[in-house]
Amino acid sequence: MEIVLYYAPVTCALAPFITLTEAGAEFEVRTLNFGKGQNKSPEYLKINPKHKVPLLVVDGNTLSESVAIQTWIARTFPQATLLPTDPWQELQAISLMSWCSGGIHPFLARINSPPRVCDVPGTEDSVKNLAATNLMELFKIVDDLLAGRQFFFDHFTAPDAHFFWCQRRARQFELDLSGFKHCVAHFERMMQRPSVQKLLAFEKSIQDEFAKAA
Numbered sequence: 189m190e191i192v193l194y195y196a197p198v199t200c201a202l203a204p205f206i207t208l209t210e211a212g213a214e215f216e217v218r219t220l221n222f223g224k225g226q227n228k229s230p231e232y233l234k235i236n237p238k239h240k241v242p243l244l245v246v247d248g249n250t251l252s253e254s255v256a257i258q259t260w261i262a263r264t265f266p267q268a269t270l271l272p273t274d275p276w277q278e279l280q281a282i283s284l285m286s287w288c289s290g291g292i293h294p295f296l297a298r299i300n301s302p303p304r305v306c307d308v309p310g311t312e313d314s315v316k317n318l319a320a321t322n323l324m325e326l327f328k329i330v331d332d333l334l335a336g337r338q339f340f341f342d343h344f345t346a347p348d349a350h351f352f353w354c355q356r357r358a359r360q361f362e363l364d365l366s367g368f369k370h371c372v373a374h375f376e377r378m379m380q381r382p383s384v385q386k387l388l389a390f391e392k393s394i395q396d397e398f399a400k401a402a
């Protein structure tokens with residue numbers, strides 16, 4: 189089986205990178221340089237008209253959307269138990285990832301690029317501030333979920349990788365999450381994982397490459 193992950197530094201494609209690594213999968217990473225618009229190149233648009241990452245290509249078949257990709261990885265490498273085995277708990281995990289993707293991510297995207305949601309001059313700060321306020325409410329919910337726990341379930345599963353990305357992105361936008369002690373502890377725990385260390389080293393090497401090419 190040939191597995192290819194389309195990825196760009198800093199993006200949510202880091203979640204499936206971590207999950208594939210945790211699965212022990214062999215996979216090739218094809219990196220897109222967003223700064224050079226490679227996600228909007230005719231070649232990439234042919235395989236992903238949404239011009240987004242992550243995109244997984246398995247033996248030539250494409251799969252977009254993080255939640256589907258994470259679920260595919262978990263199902264394809266069951267020995268890694270990347271989703272809980274109990275069916276109800278499995279759906280709870282999918283629910284969490286859907287929320288990361290559809291509930292948390294859109295507010296992070298607004299901070300990243302306010303004009304994509306509002307092009308009225310002078311509203312940029314307001315868009316960012318509203319997104320930050322919403323994110324604080326969402327991180328409080330996660331903080332309560334993680335209270336007394338190392339991970340969302342009784343061991344590392346795919347939603348941990350997905351939420352790790354959300355929290356990392358929020359920190360990159362300098363949101364003060366220090367009040368959310370359980371989220372902070374989760375982030376620190378995730379940072380210790382070899383899969384995350386591998387991702388961070390890979391990301392750095394790509395960022396250095398892009399900086400040289402700029």
Ligand SMILES: N[C@@H](CCC(=O)N[C@@H](CS)C(=O)NCC(=O)O)C(=O)O
Nearest residue numbers: 199200239240241242253254255289
């Ligand atoms: N719902 C999608 C969101 C993917 C997404 O928004 N990816 C961003 C990076 S975090 C992207 O590729 N943006 C490029 C663009 O919109 O042109 C998922 O969960 O996979």
